Structure formats: structure tokens, C-alpha cells
Amino acid sequence: MTHHFDPAILREYDVRGTVGRNLDTADAYAVGRGFATRVRRARGARIVVGRDGRLSSPDLEAALVDGLTAGGVDVVRIGVGPTPMLYFAEATLGVDGGVQVTGSHNPPGDNGFKLMLRHRSFWGDDVTDLARLAAAGDWITGNGTVGEADVMDAYVARLRAGHTAGAYRIGWDCGNGAAGPVVARLVRDLPGEHHLLYTEVDGRFPHHHPDPTEEANLADLKALVRARGLDFGVAFDGDGDRIGAVDGEGRVRWGDQLLCLLMEPVLAACPGAAVVADVKSSRHVFDRIVELGGRPVMGATGHSPMKEAMIAHDAPIAGELSGHIFFRHDWYGFDDAILAVVRLIDAVDRSGRSLTQLRDAMPALVNTPDVRVPVPAADKWRIVAAVRDRLAAAGADVSAIDGVRVTTPDGWWLLRASNTQDMLTLRAEGSDDAALARLLREVDAHLAACGVVRD
Missing domain, CATH: 3.40.120.10 (Alpha-D-Glucose-1,6-Bisphosphate, subunit A, domain 3)
Known part of the structure; x- marks a missing residue:
């Protein structure tokens, strides 16, 4: 057969x-x-x-x-x-x-x-x-x-183990995905006040698409946080391994920003350890790792290569812009968005500040979301390779860990082929709006030379 x-x-x-x-x-x-x-x-x-x-x-x-x-x-x-x-x-x-x-x-x-x-x-x-x-x-x-x-009860008990933080008022949007029943069970044992959205598992996803990396999918969570005056809100993708979060003002906290908070208690417990952040992550993440005495490691995007990078560098924590946060310190080395929320509560409590205040304290860098550019499946790798060749010929400052991440005086931009969709993905971060505009013009020029025009 x-x-x-x-x-x-x-x-x-x-x-x-x-x-x-x-x-x-x-x-x-x-x-x-x-x-x-x-x-x-x-x-x-x-x-x-x-x-x-x-x-x-x-x-x-x-x-x-x-x-x-x-x-x-x-x-x-x-x-x-x-x-x-x-x-x-x-x-x-x-x-x-x-x-x-x-x-x-x-x-x-x-x-x-x-x-x-x-x-x-x-x-x-x-x-x-x-x-x-x-x-x-x-x-x-x-x-x-x-x-x-x-295994649900054992899993929830393990999520809860060691959690001693104070009481917070939190919104949880499960998006009718598979995390719903676990979250409903977990919050029964957590201190604080918890407001739940869409915990019933429904494969039609009737309320919104379960992908917290798309800001439009966080609209209901933002509305809940603002209407109830909650401390913050969290959301999950369809299978519960990506976290999304908004602060008390309803502003999105992306995965790399969450990693900045979650790694602080980990590096306090594991001084000098490596922290892996993916190539899409803000420059601030790598700077912050150094400030906290850790060793920054830039890794390829994707849950499998991130796990392998953690093992190779003996890193106790890792994270992606997409909201995959990986834990080896006091855990098993995999990405878990529900655990990330439990540890986020602990990290916020440990800081003595609100998530809103922690967000305000971060550098005022200007960046794009994860921009997706549809291309034929057969072309996406070729286009990235062609851009890489153009950059090499120009003597650009390039990291080729995963696609091309280009550093310039204005900031940096990244172009890579998606491993899960027929897309190129683009991200850029500049010191201000004008710098970001220059970075985007640069990447658009490289794409145009390869026959790709971004909408």
C-alpha cells in the first residue's frame, strides 16, 4: 500500500x-x-x-x-x-x-x-x-x-503550581478555541476577578478568527477591558500556544514586549543565561536581555527551530513576536500561552507596576506589525534569495538566520518566507516615523526589483 x-x-x-x-x-x-x-x-x-x-x-x-x-x-x-x-x-x-x-x-x-x-x-x-x-x-x-x-486536571494543577501573585482583574478571550475549557478551569483557582469570553469550543469560530497576532481579532477583548476597567486582557489562538495581550487602556502588547517582562524573573533565577528571541523581535528585546545580565540569541522564527535553539544554547526562556513563549525554567521546554498568562501575572506583580505603566516605560520605537505579502508558493524562497544577493552586493549589514534582517542607521527591516503560508512576511522598526518610512521604501525597492509590489 x-x-x-x-x-x-x-x-x-x-x-x-x-x-x-x-x-x-x-x-x-x-x-x-x-x-x-x-x-x-x-x-x-x-x-x-x-x-x-x-x-x-x-x-x-x-x-x-x-x-x-x-x-x-x-x-x-x-x-x-x-x-x-x-x-x-x-x-x-x-x-x-x-x-x-x-x-x-x-x-x-x-x-x-x-x-x-x-x-x-x-x-x-x-x-x-x-x-x-x-x-x-x-x-x-x-x-x-x-x-x-x-490529563486536564493535572495540567491545570501544574499551571497553577508556584503561582503566588496578588489579585488582578483580567479579561480572557479564548476565541472558541481549544484553550477555553482549560482557562475556565484554571481561573476557578486563581485569585482576582476574571471575565471570560468565548470559552465554549466551537470549530466555526463564530465570534472572531482565533489569531491574536491580528489586531482586529482583539476588538472584543479591548472593549471588555475598557468597559469593565480591567487591569489587562489576554487572548489565545485556536490551539492555545499563542498569547495576545492588551493593557488597561486596550493597547496591544505584542509577543516580544511580553518576553521583555517574562524574562526578568527568569534571569533573576538563572543569572547570565541565554534568552532566545526570534528575528522578528524588536531591538529593545536584545538590549533588554543585556541590561538584565543575560546572553541575547537571535533565532529563526517557528516553534520547532525556537525549541531547538533553546536546547542548543541552554536557554531557560524564549519568545517570538507572534506570541509563542517557550519555557524551560521550571517547565518542559515548550510554548504555552496559558502558562505565559500565569507567569505574566507573576511578572507584573513582581514589578510593582501595572501592565499599562510597564508598557509606557518601554522605548518609543516605531514599528510595523507582521506584514504579509501574498506570493506564489514556488516563488517565495526565490524572492528572498534574490533580495539577499542584492544586499550582499551592496555590502549591507545583514543577518541571514531566517530570511534577511537588515540593520541601518534608521533601524532594521526583515524579509522572510513564511513556513506556514504562501506569503512573504515583512517587519520594520525605526527610531521615528520618518526613519520607518525610509526603511519601508528601501525594502519596497528590493521587492520591486524582484517583481513584487506590496499593496
Whole structure:
């Protein structure tokens, strides 16, 4: 038996596509067979499986489990929950790996699979290897078993462990994603006053799209914070591994700004440690790491390379502009937006100031959001390479860790190919509005020379 995946669903960090167009239950079964083969060849035998609340997730999860058991792997099902709960289960249940069925922050019709093997991300060449195994029919066969485990209470208790901060008035927008039930359970044990939005899991996402990196999706949270006079508000993406936040005035606190707060108590506990921030992060993050006595490390964007960079540099914390915050200090090394909120409460309390005051104390740099430029999938890497060649010929100050990050007297700009969408992503940060405008004109000139005109 063989199977051929649509190459478009074989992403850098996971398998992800649009259900009914390039992803179906046959693909889910093949992922299960291929992953079971890799698990057994690594001398593993037991896998934990979870799923998000998308309408397609039950069928995809069932087909995945069929593939895993047909490959001779025993499966522990944990049901619906955020991806960090799957990571927690993989770290604590004595299993050899894990799979979360999730479309993450993508539109409702999308879905996919995030995989872990031996407590490490399964990504890059590992994902391509699933396609090779499927095309060759190179699958181990067997007769695995299926069991169930309820890990939510243990996960919530672990999130709560060590939390001693004072009482705050907080808004929580779960966006009808998979984090909702965990958040509803967690806040019952947290001090303070908690106002919850959209905790019911609903794969149609009827209130707004669950991606807190898009400011429009935070409108309901901003309105709640302002109407109730709350201290701050937090939001999650569809599978609960990205955090969004607004201060008491309803202003967005992006992921790199949150990292600046969250790393301070970590570096107090781990003096001189490395902190990894992705290439999209503000210059202020790297400056702040140095101010706090840490070692700044710039890493490639993406949850898998960020986790690997943490291990390589023995970093106790890492973060991305997109709201993925990764914890190894007193945790398991994965990104968890719900834990990030618990630790944000602690960090704010420790500072003796409000989140609004902490926001005001940051440098007045001017930056763009994460700007997405649609391009054909086959062209995005070529365009970045062409821009890199132009910059090299001009002798520019460039970091090529992930795309190109160019530093100039005005600030910096970044151009990279998205690993999850058919897009180029652009970000720029300048010392003032005029500097930012000059930076954007520079990047637009490079794009125009490669045949790309940004709207």
C-alpha cells in the first residue's frame, strides 16, 4: 500500500492543509502509518494523541489513530484540548511521542498535525520523510492498542503550581478555541476577578478568527477591558500556544514586549543565561536581555527551530513576536500561552507596576506589525534569495538566520518566507516615523526589483 501527499501540506514545522482540498482522512491515516514507523524504528511503542475543536478534527483524529495502531504503536487519547496540553501529556505520561490534530491559527477549514518524537519537535526533514515512507509503502505493520487518559486536571494543577501573585482583574478571550475549557478551569483557582469570553469550543469560530497576532481579532477583548476597567486582557489562538495581550487602556502588547517582562524573573533565577528571541523581535528585546545580565540569541522564527535553539544554547526562556513563549525554567521546554498568562501575572506583580505603566516605560520605537505579502508558493524562497544577493552586493549589514534582517542607521527591516503560508512576511522598526518610512521604501525597492509590489 502506498500514499502520495499533496506537497503543499508538508510544511516546515507540521503537516497542514485545507480539508477537502488537499487534506483528508487518507492523509491522516498515512501520517499515522509513517509516524508509527519512525517511532518504532526509534525503539518507541507508545504515543499520546490530542485534538483541537475544529469540525474536521474528530474524523482526522480517528484516521490518524487507525494509522498509528496499524503501525503497531499503542495510542493514548487525551481528547480535545490546547496543543500545550498535548505537549504536557507527552512530557509526563511516559510515552515516546505525541501528535496534536490542529489547524492552529489558520481558517476554520484548515487542519493538520503537530508531531513530537522523544520530547523533540518532529519537523523539517522528518516531515518530508513521512512522504517518502508513504510513497514507497515503507511502513512497519503491527497491532497497537488504544486507551484514554484525562490529563486536564493535572495540567491545570501544574499551571497553577508556584503561582503566588496578588489579585488582578483580567479579561480572557479564548476565541472558541481549544484553550477555553482549560482557562475556565484554571481561573476557578486563581485569585482576582476574571471575565471570560468565548470559552465554549466551537470549530466555526463564530465570534472572531482565533489569531491574536491580528489586531482586529482583539476588538472584543479591548472593549471588555475598557468597559469593565480591567487591569489587562489576554487572548489565545485556536490551539492555545499563542498569547495576545492588551493593557488597561486596550493597547496591544505584542509577543516580544511580553518576553521583555517574562524574562526578568527568569534571569533573576538563572543569572547570565541565554534568552532566545526570534528575528522578528524588536531591538529593545536584545538590549533588554543585556541590561538584565543575560546572553541575547537571535533565532529563526517557528516553534520547532525556537525549541531547538533553546536546547542548543541552554536557554531557560524564549519568545517570538507572534506570541509563542517557550519555557524551560521550571517547565518542559515548550510554548504555552496559558502558562505565559500565569507567569505574566507573576511578572507584573513582581514589578510593582501595572501592565499599562510597564508598557509606557518601554522605548518609543516605531514599528510595523507582521506584514504579509501574498506570493506564489514556488516563488517565495526565490524572492528572498534574490533580495539577499542584492544586499550582499551592496555590502549591507545583514543577518541571514531566517530570511534577511537588515540593520541601518534608521533601524532594521526583515524579509522572510513564511513556513506556514504562501506569503512573504515583512517587519520594520525605526527610531521615528520618518526613519520607518525610509526603511519601508528601501525594502519596497528590493521587492520591486524582484517583481513584487506590496499593496
